[in-house]
Amino acid sequence: MKFFIDTANLEQIKEAQELGVLDGVTTNPSLMAKEGITGEQNILKHYVDICSIVEGDVSAEVVSTDFDGMVKEGEALAKLHDQIVVKVPMIKEGVKALKYFSDKGIRTNCTLVFSVGQALLAAKAGATYVSPFLGRLDDISTDGLNLISEIRLIYDNYAFDTQILAASIRHTMHVIDCAKLGADVMTGPLSSIEGLLKHPLTDIGLAKFLADYQKGNS
Ligand code: E4P
Numbered sequence: 001m002k003f004f005i006d007t008a009n010l011e012q013i014k015e016a017q018e019l020g021v022l023d024g025v026t027t028n029p030s031l032m033a034k035e036g037i038t039g040e041q042n043i044l045k046h047y048v049d050i051c052s053i054v055e056g057d058v059s060a061e062v063v064s065t066d067f068d069g070m071v072k073e074g075e076a077l078a079k080l081h082d083q084i085v086v087k088v089p090m091i092k093e094g095v096k097a098l099k100y101f102s103d104k105g106i107r108t109n110c111t112l113v114f115s116v117g118q119a120l121l122a123a124k125a126g127a128t129y130v131s132p133f134l135g136r137l138d139d140i141s142t143d144g145l146n147l148i149s150e151i152r153l154i155y156d157n158y159a160f161d162t163q164i165l166a167a168s169i170r171h172t173m174h175v176i177d178c179a180k181l182g183a184d185v186m187t188g189p190l191s192s193i194e195g196l197l198k199h200p201l202t203d204i205g206l207a208k209f210l211a212d213y214q215k216g217n218s
Pocket of ligand 1: 006026027028111131133135136167168169187
């Protein structure tokens with residue numbers, strides 16, 4: 001399972017990268033705005049900065065909603081750096097753009113996916129990644145994990161190459177559940193990754209080992 005961090009915050013990206021388990025980054029216009037990154041040139045520069053920190057894929061989202069606009073933006077984003085993956089929303093024009101990019105060899109991440117039908121369409125259009133938004137479904141009392149499991153079933157039935165990128169991960173249990181269900185990738189906040197290393201018995205055990213060492217070596 002690949003681990004992506006879902007942020008545009010360079011410090012957090014560096015921290016995750018230093019942990020040694022980071023495979024990529026996802027961003028979206030809200031995350032960029034949260035970091036105060038505005039204006040076309042600043043946004044493009046920020047993507048390049050992110051690429052210089054991580055070795056893996058960096059999703060950069062288009063903001064156009066028409067085919068021509070998405071193609072223009074996506075081609076410019078893809079030219080920025082070979083780690084860039086063009087993030088395209090699951091709308092009709094987006095599906096056309098996914099197919100266009102796929103035919104051109106430009107990698108894509110189909111975002112804002114909330115149903116198996118949308119995921120099937122994204123795979124048919126040749127998306128590199130499909131991003132089902134787990135947490136946002138949970139927010140409206142719908143089983144987000146079930147969506148991951150149904151997409152896995154359908155993709156396996158037809159051996160689609162599209163990778164399931166479990167998105168809108170909110171906490172560590174989401175990461176573990178997605179791993180059990182066979183999601184190819186998860187993207188979440190740094191806390192969801194760091195939560196994996198925590199166990200009270202580890203802390204208690206380490207404190208005892210160190211105390212016993214001190215007793216015999218002081
Ligand atoms: C996915 O790529 C999105 O950036 C993200 O996971 C959305 O998460 P949120 O629902 O926590 O905003």
